[in-house]
Amino acid sequence: MSNPLYNPFKKFHFDSKTCFLSGTTLTSADEEIQVFPLWLMQAYQLEDKPFKLLDESITTYKKLKIPCSVNTSNKLDKLENKIEDAFLKGFEAVKALDQLSLFQWIGKLLYGIVFSEIQIGIRQQLMSGEAMNFSQVLAKKFTNLHFMLQSLIRPIEFEASLPFSIQVFEIDSEQDTFNYRDEINTLVFSLRLKNFGIIASLQDNGANNKYHEQILKKVLGKKLHPIQFEEVCGLYFYSAYLFNRLPEYTILPTEEAIFIEPMPLSGVDPRPIFDNFQAKIYGQVLENFWKPWGFTLFEIIKDPENPMTFLTDENGAFRSSDSINLPDNPLA
Numbered sequence: 001m002s003n004p005l006y007n008p009f010k011k012f013h014f015d016s017k018t019c020f021l022s023g024t025t026l027t028s029a030d031e032e033i034q035v036f037p038l039w040l041m042q043a044y045q046l047e048d049k050p051f052k053l054l055d056e057s058i059t060t061y062k063k064l065k066i067p068c069s070v071n072t073s074n075k076l077d078k079l080e081n082k083i084e085d086a087f088l089k090g091f092e093a094v095k096a097l098d099q100l101s102l103f104q105w106i107g108k109l110l111y112g113i114v115f116s117e118i119q120i121g122i123r124q125q126l127m128s129g130e131a132m133n134f135s136q137v138l139a140k141k142f143t144n145l146h147f148m149l150q151s152l153i154r155p156i157e158f159e160a161s162l163p164f165s166i167q168v169f170e171i172d173s174e175q176d177t178f179n180y181r182d183e184i185n186t187l188v189f190s191l192r193l194k195n196f197g198i199i200a201s202l203q204d205n206g207a208n209n210k211y212h213e214q215i216l217k218k219v220l221g222k223k224l225h226p227i228q229f230e231e232v233c234g235l236y237f238y239s240a241y242l243f244n245r246l247p248e249y250t251i252l253p254t255e256e257a258i259f260i261e262p263m264p265l266s267g268v269d270p271r272p273i274f275d276n277f278q279a280k281i282y283g284q285v286l287e288n289f290w291k292p293w294g295f296t297l298f299e300i301i302k303d304p305e306n307p308m309t310f311l312t313d314e315n316g317a318f319r320s321s322d323s324i325n326l327p328d329n330p331l332a
Helices: 038-043 070-089 091-095 100-130 136-152 208-209 213-217 225-241 279-289
Strands: 032-034 050-052 058-062 064-066 156-158 165-173 181-185 186-192 198-201 251-255 257-260
Touching: 032 100, 032 251, 032 257, 038 070, 050 064, 050 208, 064 165, 070 100, 070 136, 100 136, 100 165, 100 198, 136 156, 136 251, 165 208, 165 225, 181 225, 186 225, 198 225, 208 225, 213 225, 225 279
Parallel strands: 156 257
Antiparallel strands: 032 064, 050 058, 165 198, 181 186, 186 198, 251 257
16 A cells, blocks of 8 residues: 655644655755746745745745755656756747646645745744644645645656646747746736746636637637736636635545545535636736836726626627737836
């Protein structure tokens, strides 16, 4: 029988002497890795740039580190080299990556931020003398993500379907801009570099891809203007907010591997999987994503039934990027 998956949330174990992924005890304080890989920080001069945490405190990209054993680090390096090679080449190479590798890389990044946030919360709790107050829903989400990430270090098979949504888009831009966003509570992520953009929802069993199926049919395979990519990001970040399920998974350990299978999202809950779309809230999300171009909420939802869009024209057909007369990077 395979050894059980490591679960740091069971006893809320997040010290710096235990490998974040395997749970093994470390032998040196030097056994740690950067949350944001060194190659990425160097390529975009991120090391000393500010990174805002959930408690509004500010750290820097290079200060975000997590404890990691040598064995785990060696396995992560193989993935990192694969991702670095593809990212530096651009869209075609990134598009050719398998979805599991992208999930593992994005998941490691987001979980590294989660781990850092929890450590800060624990330190603050010790200083204040108050009990640690942590959402059980978030603990469940992060536990599931952590279980899935252990596919980096042990044989894990995903049965039936992959438990995430990931899309890669080609960006029609000459600017090489590092544009990173995440929403930890909903485990949604976006990244734009070079001539590609990635959007991922890490624990939705593919539901967000299905929710946006109609618009995806129009935009996939097309080059997107940066403002179009940011609009798709806005759609995914908003739908992740509307997603009202906490996915459950059947975990079956065997001699050969551990099998993880998503349980049906419908379950016994009669509600639709996504809450009702509200134009004003969506407009607020989109206003944030379109901030570089200066569009206001009033402009975006001037017609509440048809919020402003750059993805399609008045006939509902895809709008080509070269028909959009906006600067690629207006803040540069």
